[in-house]
Amino acid sequence: MTxxxxxxxxxxxxxxxxxxLSKYFGNVIALKDxxxxxxxxxVTCVLGDNGAGKSTFIKVLxxxxxxxxxxLRMDGEKLSFGSPREAxxxxxxxxxxDLATVPLMSIWRNFFLGSEPTVGVxxxxxxxxxxxxxxxxxxxxxxxxxVRDPDQPVGTLxxxxxxxxxxxxxxxxxxxxxxxxxxxxxxxxxxSGIVLRYIVHARERGVxxxxxxxxxxxxxxxxxHFVILNRGKLxxxxxxxxxxxxxxxxxxxxxxxxxxxxHELRQELEQKPG
Amino acid sequence: MTNPATxxxxxxxxxxxxxxxxxxxxxLTTRLLRRPEIGAVLAATVIGLFFVFTTDxxxxxxxxxxWTDVASTLGIPAVAVALLMIGGEFDLSAxxxxxxxGLFMGILATELDMNMWVAILLTLVFAAxxxxxxxxxxVKTKLPSFIVTLATFFVLQGVNLGVTKAITDTVRVAGLxxxxxxxxANNVFxxxxxxxHDFRISVLWWIAITALATWVLARTRVGNWIFGVGGDAVAAxxxxxxxxxxxxxxxxxxxxxxxLVGIMIALRLASMQAGQGIGxxxxxxxxxxxxxxxxxxxxxxxxxxxxxxxIIGMAFIGIQFSGWNTDWRFLFLGVILLLxxxxxxxVRRSAEGARK
Numbered sequence: 001m002t003x004x005x006x007x008x009x010x011x012x013x014x015x016x017x018x019x020x021l022s023k024y025f026g027n028v029i030a031l032k033d034x035x036x037x038x039x040x041x042x043v044t045c046v047l048g049d050n051g052a053g054k055s056t057f058i059k060v061l062x063x064x065x066x067x068x069x070x071x072l073r074m075d076g077e078k079l080s081f082g083s084p085r086e087a088x089x090x091x092x093x094x095x096x097x098d099l100a101t102v103p104l105m106s107i108w109r110n111f112f113l114g115s116e117p118t119v120g121v122x123x124x125x126x127x128x129x130x131x132x133x134x135x136x137x138x139x140x141x142x143x144x145x146x147v148r149d150p151d152q153p154v155g156t157l158x159x160x161x162x163x164x165x166x167x168x169x170x171x172x173x174x175x176x177x178x179x180x181x182x183x184x185x186x187x188x189x190x191x192s193g194i195v196l197r198y199i200v201h202a203r204e205r206g207v208x209x210x211x212x213x214x215x216x217x218x219x220x221x222x223x224x225h226f227v228i229l230n231r232g233k234l235x236x237x238x239x240x241x242x243x244x245x246x247x248x249x250x251x252x253x254x255x256x257x258x259x260x261x262x263h264e265l266r267q268e269l270e271q272k273p274g
Numbered sequence: 275m276t277n278p279a280t281x282x283x284x285x286x287x288x289x290x291x292x293x294x295x296x297x298x299x300x301x302l303t304t305r306l307l308r309r310p311e312i313g314a315v316l317a318a319t320v321i322g323l324f325f326v327f328t329t330d331x332x333x334x335x336x337x338x339x340x341w342t343d344v345a346s347t348l349g350i351p352a353v354a355v356a357l358l359m360i361g362g363e364f365d366l367s368a369x370x371x372x373x374x375x376g377l378f379m380g381i382l383a384t385e386l387d388m389n390m391w392v393a394i395l396l397t398l399v400f401a402a403x404x405x406x407x408x409x410x411x412x413v414k415t416k417l418p419s420f421i422v423t424l425a426t427f428f429v430l431q432g433v434n435l436g437v438t439k440a441i442t443d444t445v446r447v448a449g450l451x452x453x454x455x456x457x458x459a460n461n462v463f464x465x466x467x468x469x470x471h472d473f474r475i476s477v478l479w480w481i482a483i484t485a486l487a488t489w490v491l492a493r494t495r496v497g498n499w500i501f502g503v504g505g506d507a508v509a510a511x512x513x514x515x516x517x518x519x520x521x522x523x524x525x526x527x528x529x530x531x532x533x534l535v536g537i538m539i540a541l542r543l544a545s546m547q548a549g550q551g552i553g554x555x556x557x558x559x560x561x562x563x564x565x566x567x568x569x570x571x572x573x574x575x576x577x578x579x580x581x582x583x584x585i586i587g588m589a590f591i592g593i594q595f596s597g598w599n600t601d602w603r604f605l606f607l608g609v610i611l612l613l614x615x616x617x618x619x620x621v622r623r624s625a626e627g628a629r630k
Contacts, residue, residue: 064512085514096512102505104572113502114514116495126493151308169513 013076015040015208016061016092016177022069023056025269030056033070034234036227038177038208043199045211045219047252048229051263054212057229058181061210062094063087074177085114093170094179097186101162103155107147110154111136111169139168143198160191167198171207178202179210184218196222216248228252231262307624310566311578313617317564317610318585325592332588332595339473345587346480347535348554349580352561353480353487354531356579358524359562360491362504362571363412363419365528367404367426369555374430375401375536376546377438380447383456390455394463394537398530404430405529409522419525431552438548448545456541463534464541476538480580483531487576500524505572560607561586564614566621573621585610 016038023031031053038044048054059065061072063081072079074090081087084094101110112132119128133150140147143164154162163183170178180199184192199222202209213219219226226243228235228251235251306312326333332341351368358365375397382393408426412419438445450456463479466472491497499520502510511517532551540546563569564585565578589606 062512083514084512088514094512096509102502102509102572104505104568105501109498109501113498113510116498118495125495126489127495127498129493151305153308 014038015075017073017076018061018070019073020070021057021060021067021072023060023065024068028266028269029232030266031060031067031232034227034229034232035070036210036234036237037225038210039224040176040208041203041206042224043203043209043211043222044225044227045213045223046227046229047213047216047219047248048235049214049252049263050260051231051266052214052229053232054214054229055181056232058094058096058179058210058212061087061092061177061179063092088173091174091176092179093173093175093177095163095166095170095181095183097182101154101166104153106151107140107154107157107165108133108136108150110165111139111172115173135172136168139172140164143168143201158191159187160194163187163195164198167202171202171205175207177208177210179212181212182214183211184213184215192218214252216245216252220245220248307621310573310575310621311581312566313614313621314565314578314581314585317613318581318588321585321588321592325588325595329592329595332592335471337591337595339468339471341584341587341591342477342480343474343587344590345580345584346474346476347539348557348561348586349480349583350476350483350535351528351532351554352558352565352579352583353484353576354524354528355555355558356562356565356567356574356576357487357491357500358528359559359567359569360504360571360574361500361521361524362507363521363524364423364559365408365525366420366423366555367408367430368423368528368532368558369551369553370427370430370434371401371404371529371532371551372536372539372554373434373546373548373550373552374404375533376540376550377434377447377536377548379537380450380540380546381437381441383453384447384449385441388453390450390453390459390541392455393453394459397537398533401529401533402526405526406522408529409525412525413518413521427555434550435548445548446545447540450540450546451544456544460541463538474542476535479534479538480583484576484580491576496520496523501572503571557583557586557607560611560614563618564610566614566618568618569615582614 014037018034018036020033020035021031022029022033034053034057036044036046046054046057056065060067063084063086066081074092079090081090087094102113105113108129112127117128117131117135118125120126136150137147145161145164154165157165167178167180183195183199187195196218199209199211203222211219211222224240226238226240226248228237331337351372355365355368378400379393379397382388382396383390388396404426408419408423411417411422415422435445438447461475463475465475467475467478491500499510499515502513502515503517503520507517536546536551539550561582562574562579564582565575565580567574567579586607589610590600590603593600593603593606
């Protein structure tokens with residue numbers, strides 16, 4: 001077990017540094033002193049069983065929750081987010097599990113939801129629909145998806161394609177850090193493989209990827225860093241090559257039953273409104 | 275295509291020349307069926323033709339002046355209610371709000387001797403405030419808007435009767451025609467056009483509001499946000515849509531449209547009953563649902579709600595012209611609502627659940 005190292009070996013400061021992050025919900029410690037680094041063009045895998053604090057971790061990074069303790073630094077500069085919009089403006093884009101898209105809306109409307117390109121001024125300001133459709137089609141083509149009909153509701157796409165729409169969207173809007181929340185958990189083997197390719201592709205484009213997963217078999221082939229969370233705490237942090245797939249699987253399996261219990265308790269807490 | 279090696283190639287230029295050709299691949303049927311209002315348009319045609327052939331008056335211009343009048347006073351709030359429902363919320367106080375607005379304006383004008391235009395302006399501000407309170411309570415408490423606006427409904431109903439009785443000793447506010455500014459205000463909100471057929475001016479308002487709402491919904495960022503918050507509020511928030519602002523704005527729009535109809539009715543009758551508008555909220559919701567709005571939000575259209583209002587207007591007047599007992603209109607409304615919900619349910623399943 002080593003402390004997370006700053007820098008990626010070539011002397012450059014890490015893209016995003018997460019330093020001793022803590023988050024409490026009432027008297028529940030959801031996250032305690034978790035640290036990690038994300039470098040440009042690398043994938044940091046955050047692993048943990050259900051209830052390990054993965055969701056809370058991403059929600060803090062994406063501006064949904066504010067941390068109670070600890071620091072976030074991007075390119076060395078301290079960050080504090082009041083809303084998801086602020087995080088997005090700083091280049092941290094999050095693709096939430098199942099919540100990334102609105103099923104009844106068309107692909108292009110989903111792609112630009114919240115950041116619609118417009119033409120005209122004042123009361124005549126309107127969405128540039130032609131531009132939106134073209135851009136969406138180009139961006140998805142880069143991910144290897146050929147969109148036949150931009151007006152097709154997203155709900156009629158397959159799970160993998162929906163993830164692709166969300167990932168393409170994040171990259172188009174200039175994401176420097178891309179957070180993927182369990183992108184493979186609801187997918188079959190083949191679809192998972194496709195999503196893993198998207199991750200590699202994002203990495204090749206110089207994006208720092210945070211890949212949240214409970215599946216070490218999905219994380220291992222694409223990860224440059226591995227961070228394991230357990231019951232809200234950092235269980236360990238390794239670089240690629242410092243840990244084998246079997247060790248990763250072994251570590252993930254430990255304390256699974258207790259985690260299940262914590263998860264159930266936390267779910268009850270999270271279901272309360274507010 | 276999904277091979278990482280090919281994926282790393284430079285971005286392809288936008289396939290501009292290919293766009294049209296590929297769009298044509300989507301069959302006309304598919305595109306029509308994707309329109310929320312298609313069912314309502316078909317139903318309106320059938321119902322309209324039925325009354326044209328079974329009654330003498332319905333198909334005439336004078337007959338049209340009748341049914342468009344009913345349709346317009348239902349349609350203006352129904353369009354706003356449709357936007358609200360697409361945004362995932364209900365407003366049960368929309369009907370009684372017409373009464374509240376008319377009474378508020380009437381009391382300001384007759385009891386406080388205000389100019390009619392000042393009274394109208396203050397009424398709109400008052401209505402927007404009530405809409406804001408509705409929206410704020412829904413957004414803050416996260417309670418279902420069904421319950422929150424049901425409470426507003428009863429509060430307003432009580433206030434309408436209580437305040438009107440306390441001030442006028444009757445259940446109506448009357449004598450609006452003697453107020454300064456009545457003539458000009460009535461020309462804009464309550465009057466008629468195209469004599470001798472005398473279409474109500476509210477028909478023009480209805481068409482204009484439908485066009486505006488359609489434009490906002492289909493073409494503007496706010497329209498996109500309305501679909502987003504209704505389809506999945508969490509997803510919309512996560513991509514940066516200001517969900518509370520959109521919802522509060524929708525409640526305010528609904529209250530304003532209801533108030534506009536209240537002002538129109540008060541002006542054309544030169545008086546207002548304390549019980550005005552009670553029960554109309556259901557007509558608005560029926561119009562919106564018949565027009566293709568889903569009860570669960572995220573899908574629907576403003577034109578659809580207008581066509582829904584047209585169906586209700588045609589049925590009400592058509593039943594009168596046929597000489598039937600007008601109580602049958604409720605049965606008609608119930609049946610058409612049930613059919614609409616069944617059709618909508620089918621549409622949503624095919625849009626949402628084809629491949630999970």
